[in-house]
Amino acid sequence: MILIGTMNLTRTRDSGQFYCPGCRSNQEFRLRARRPFLTLYFIPVVPIGGAELFVVCSNCREKWDPTVLQVDPKGSEQVQRDQFCDEALKSAILVVLHDGFISETEIDALIRIGNHLLGQPIDREVLGEMCSIAEQNQIRASNYVTTVAKRWSPDQKREALQAMFLAATAEGTLDDSQIKLLTAMKQTLELDDRTYQAAIDEALQWEHV
Numbered sequence: 001m002i003l004i005g006t007m008n009l010t011r012t013r014d015s016g017q018f019y020c021p022g023c024r025s026n027q028e029f030r031l032r033a034r035r036p037f038l039t040l041y042f043i044p045v046v047p048i049g050g051a052e053l054f055v056v057c058s059n060c061r062e063k064w065d066p067t068v069l070q071v072d073p074k075g076s077e078q079v080q081r082d083q084f085c086d087e088a089l090k091s092a093i094l095v096v097l098h099d100g101f102i103s104e105t106e107i108d109a110l111i112r113i114g115n116h117l118l119g120q121p122i123d124r125e126v127l128g129e130m131c132s133i134a135e136q137n138q139i140r141a142s143n144y145v146t147t148v149a150k151r152w153s154p155d156q157k158r159e160a161l162q163a164m165f166l167a168a169t170a171e172g173t174l175d176d177s178q179i180k181l182l183t184a185m186k187q188t189l190e191l192d193d194r195t196y197q198a199a200i201d202e203a204l205q206w207e208h209v
């Protein structure tokens with residue numbers, strides 16, 4: 001009797017560093033090729049199909065499609081996040097600039113907002129520069145948000161609204177024009193009443209984070 005069977009042979013074709021979307025950081029990878037073989041007495045003799053390629057992260061052990069190796073090494077998610085943080089902070093600055101003036105209290109609030117968005121302390125000088133650029137450009141907050149919000153996820157829209165709300169309330173109370181501005185933002189960001197209210201309730205907890 002002849003013993004015939006099949007088995008998959010997996011070989012490493014390449015290795016190096018890649019940005020793992022699972023770990024959200026750079027990790028070692030192995031590019032693996034799996035190919036089915038016909039076996040004779042348990043020895044692989046003839047390949048019976050094409051090789052299937054996949055990438056394995058040496059840290060989380062997750063498997064990824066080889067196209068993962070083409071992802072920007074800095075990580076496309078991180079790039080998108082950085083861009084969002086920048087845009088959300090600019091939106092908050094423009095909300096503060098709505099009355100044409102930034103007070104010391106408002107700068108402190110913007111620093112707290114920046115710290116919260118970035119997850120790390122924002123440089124006072126960087127913030128000051130952003131404020132003066134915004135002041136010179138004279139782009140209205142609602143126009144700016146209308147443009148950039150198209151790229152934001154629903155969660156990011158909520159987060160940006162929270163940043164703008166905290167910026168608007170930095171001086172304590174909201175005046176009529178600020179209330180109008182925030183209502184316009186709610187519409188621009190397509191947030192329903194419940195989401196809007198929940199986002200604001202949550203924003204009030206930011207200070208304690």
Ligand SMILES: [Zn+2]
Pocket residue numbers: 020021022023024027057058059060061062
């Ligand atoms: Zn990983």
